[in-house]
Amino acid sequence: MNGQERLAEQSRAWLTEALFVLLQQENYNEITVKKIAEQAQLSRRTFYRSFKNKDELLNYCSDQLIQKYLNQLKNLKIQKMNFEQVLTVFFEFWWSEREKVRALIKQNLFILLLAKITPQASKLYQEFKAPWHIDGSLNEIEYIMNFSVGGFWNVLNTWLAKPNPEQPQVMVETLLKSLKKLSQN
Structure with missing residues (x-):
């Protein structure tokens, strides 16, 4: 796995953690990509490199x-x-x-x-x-x-x-x- 793949994998892990933190705090329907990215301390652009939307x-x-x-x-x-x-x-x-x-x-x-x-x-x-x-x-x-x-x-x-x-x-x-x-x- 090269450096870019490791970084992408780490970003997905942070986004996953962020989603679970948010799921414990608010309704899934109210969680936005922006909130997930902010919780993960990543940009929305980074989010969209890995996922089309929060359902994905x-x-x-x-x-x-x-x-x-x-x-x-x-x-x-x-x-x-x-x-x-x-x-x-x-x-x-x-x-x-x-x-x-x-x-x-x-x-x-x-x-x-x-x-x-x-x-x-x-x-x-x-x-x-x-x-x-x-x-x-x-x-x-x-x-x-x-x-x-x-x-x-x-x-x-x-x-x-x-x-x-x-x-x-x-x-x-x-x-x-x-x-x-x-x-x-």
Whole structure:
């Protein structure tokens, strides 16, 4: 990566930070490109070098969060993990990003992440081949992944929307306990 590419990447990072700061302070509809650029201490011209508008920046931010999570999953030896360990990774990752997620939830923008990750879920499912995954047709796998991702996303949305969310390990224990009860019925 050359110097100009590094500078552009740093500018995008500052713009991303600025957007999340502003999301915690005011309504997304009232946030302007000018406000984002000022918060990032960059010019509007610098903003427009990377993004057409604030919606494109928001999409970029969502993509970055999703990619960061997916990269973390890809780095795991998931075939050797049990379901409890996967839940722990899930909750600890999103706990580490909770301020961003909470800002998105507060603005009713969190659904963007769900819309972005759902199509990728089936591909990941096939790639990981974890021991608890079902065997089946692509259609069956797509349905189970959409069901799973939707459920996890709703739990995540409910959990991090709370003023004082539980610690990640409490969430893991709660989900394991609940899933065990469901499987016994």
